[in-house]
Structures are given as structure tokens and as C-alpha cells.
Amino acid sequence: MEQARLLRQAAAPSHRRRARGSPPRGDVRLTGLPPAYSATVEFHPLRGEGIDCALRLLQAGVSVELxxxxxxxxxxxxxxxxxxxxxxxxxxxxALRRALARVTSSRPTQAGIPCPQLTR
Incomplete structure (x- = not known):
């Protein structure tokens, strides 16, 4: 009896909310993010969410490779x-080689050695 009540409570809409700050939920500011690589597989229950997230990144002006x-x-x-x-x-x-090449070429160097940027 108690288990059934707990299951009903867990299935209630108020408990099915996604985590705060979730890109699929739409409550994250996406503008200004670095380029993204997104790969989805055909047989996956979250394939649509991955594609939707990539499209929202594109709409926010983010460069996306889908x-x-x-x-x-x-x-x-x-x-x-x-x-x-x-x-x-x-x-x-x-894609990783391209991304790392962009990062390496955009960093300042000291005596020809790339220096990591510690602050933005």
C-alpha cells in the first residue's frame, strides 16, 4: 500500500521536472558558447532531445556540427x-583535431610555447 502511494507520488508531474539549468528544458542561456559537436544514434530514446539541443544552439548563434x-x-x-x-x-x-587546432592557434604564446589562459 505504501509502495503504491510512493510510486504515484514519484510519477506526479511535479516530480518529473528536469534539473534546473537543463538545455533540453530551455532555461539555459546558449548565446556565446563555444562551437559544439553533437552526434546522435538512430536507436536511442533521447535522440530527438540531442537534435533539438543542437538546433537550439544553432538558433542562438553557436557553431554546431551535428x-x-x-x-x-x-x-x-x-x-x-x-x-x-x-x-x-x-x-x-x-572534429577534436579541428577544435584543438582552433584553441591552440588562438592562445597567446611565450617564446613559441602555447600558454593556457587562466582567466577570461
């Missing part, structure tokens, strides 16, 4: 023998 991988599922990159997994990994590595 990839939708048809025929894939969460964790499918672990199947290293699959051609699509190899393409996913290669694309992610290329």
Missing part, C-alpha cells in the same frame, strides 16, 4: 569491426 548516424545504437562505436563505427570514430577524432 551528425546523425543511421542504423546505430547507443554503444555501437564499441563494435570496432563495423564500418559505421570506424567512420564515427574517425569523424569524432577529426
Amino acid at each position: 551528425h546523425q548516424w543511421p542504423g546505430t545504437f547507443r554503444g555501437s562505436q564499441a563494435v570496432l569491426s563495423a564500418e559505421v563505427s570506424q567512420r564515427q570514430i574517425a569523424e569524432l577524432a577529426a
